[in-house]
Amino acid sequence: MKWITGFLDTPSRVAEPFWEAITGAGLSPRRGPGGEFATLLPDDGDAYLRVQVVGDGPPRSHLDLHVEDVPAQARRVSALGATVVLDDGELVVLRSPAGLVFCLVPWHGEQVRPAGGRSLVDQMCLDLPHAVFDAEADFWSAVTGFERRPGSLPEFDFLVRPDGMPLRLLLQRVGGDEAGMHLDLACDDRPAEVARHVELGATVVRSEPRWTTLRDPAGRVYCITDRPVGRG
Structure with missing residues (x-):
């Protein structure tokens, strides 16, 4: 794994201002067909927290694991016991043996951990x-x-x-x-x-x-x- 991102999945945008304030981060332009994705941009270092508006279920968290070769890592992780939920060609959504959803996504050179404050x-x-x-x-x-x-x-x-x-x-x-x-x-x-x-x-x-x-x-x-x- 080259980098790890934590995702905050929420049925609405109600908690986004809270997490901006807590982390001191800014919110990136929204992405996705319905503008459901955004990144919390730290003052220093590379981003590692993102928000997603989801249409169902309770608010929750999940991990994105950033790798150099998504298809190869998806095959390796599947052999370890994960189940593929979705493969859209760029990212792969999987479920762990215990049922935890996570994603394999491309690594884009992230390497500097933000320093944080209080x-x-x-x-x-x-x-x-x-x-x-x-x-x-x-x-x-x-x-x-x-x-x-x-x-x-x-x-x-x-x-x-x-x-x-x-x-x-x-x-x-x-x-x-x-x-x-x-x-x-x-x-x-x-x-x-x-x-x-x-x-x-x-x-x-x-x-x-x-x-x-x-x-x-x-x-x-x-x-x-x-x-x-x-x-x-």
Whole structure:
């Protein structure tokens, strides 16, 4: 994988101003037949967050994996257990063995991770039911080529990202039967960052010793963590 992009999929544009404010990014011109796609453009470095208006389902997140040869990587990833959902010739939409949707897209030379400020979106957490955790964690390690390691708490593993990669992949053991994804932010002052998000329209779901779970204005869950910006 040459680059990773996090996508915010939402039935409407209601949460886009919130994520612009949170990240300090500008919104690119819209793309797609209905103007459904746009990129959050950081002040420095290469873009790695995008928004998409989707017509159905709850607000959610997904990953785009940027590669040099999409057809070859689609064949490789399919051999690892993924299922092709859509192949439009330029990008391929797939589903992981646990049901997580992701895309393989062309790499266009992105390589500079934004530095961030008081906080930084720097992690995609894959929420995996206990029954499929190990198989799915090994799948994502094989897909990305990133080494899997145990986290600081027993419910977490993570994949070691290369220097400069904008998003780390965290793997979380969860109850239930359905896998999902959510974004995490690193920050140096969690209470102050949570207060900023609430002022901008977020709602606190719960607070843990090391992170706070919130919902954005569209109802999408994400977390603010105590990890220092630029590390992890």
